[in-house]
Amino acid sequence: MADAAPLALCELHYAVAGDWNARSSGLVDALPAPCRLCGSSLGVRFPSGWLCAECEWRHGDIVDAELAPPRLDIVYYLRYADRVKIGTTANPRQRLAAIMHEEVLAFERGDRMLERRRHAQFALERYERTEWFRLSDRILEHVDALRGGTADPWAALARWRSRAAAATLT
Structure with a gap:
């Protein structure tokens, strides 16, 4: 059992719960490379892939250079x-x-x-x-x-x- 843990679980069950949480909620970590859209280096890792933690751009997706950037006053x-x-x-x-x-x-x-x-x-x-x-x-x-x-x-x-x-x- 882990010391000061909120629940009385053994180390194995904490690991299983942590893996389940990472699959469902994602795990915040450094992106493998900066986000192509906003440049952030922080991401959320899911079993299906990475999302940028800042703009939620799917890591690895190519930014279409033909798209005009949105106007932002x-x-x-x-x-x-x-x-x-x-x-x-x-x-x-x-x-x-x-x-x-x-x-x-x-x-x-x-x-x-x-x-x-x-x-x-x-x-x-x-x-x-x-x-x-x-x-x-x-x-x-x-x-x-x-x-x-x-x-x-x-x-x-x-x-x-x-x-x-x-x-x-x-």
Whole structure:
């Protein structure tokens, strides 16, 4: 019998129960290779094969290069010195390359309507007639909430894209 086990089973029966659970619920483990859709290295192993733990793409399936990626609008928060730009785009790499900034603070799923709401929300910090705002505690608190404990906004964007792409295929 295993010490501190929740049930009084012998080692053999714990092994049998563990195997049964892995077959029915899957076993979280490192994928044999990164997911082709989102790049995650974490997967769920089933007897029938692997699924990406992040986007649920079946490991080994080929991503059809002819499929257009789903449109995903985001609101971005860029810092330059003591200012923050709040804007929106569907192509952040291209858009952000055109804007001088020191740091990508956060991304938020949303379109121009959400961008307008954020501009109104932080109107007291706004530089008149621009999309630039004074860096404030209120904006930093909002950015921290958007990050959700993750420091890399690009990772969040990759997750959103992979989920959107997987949703179009199911």
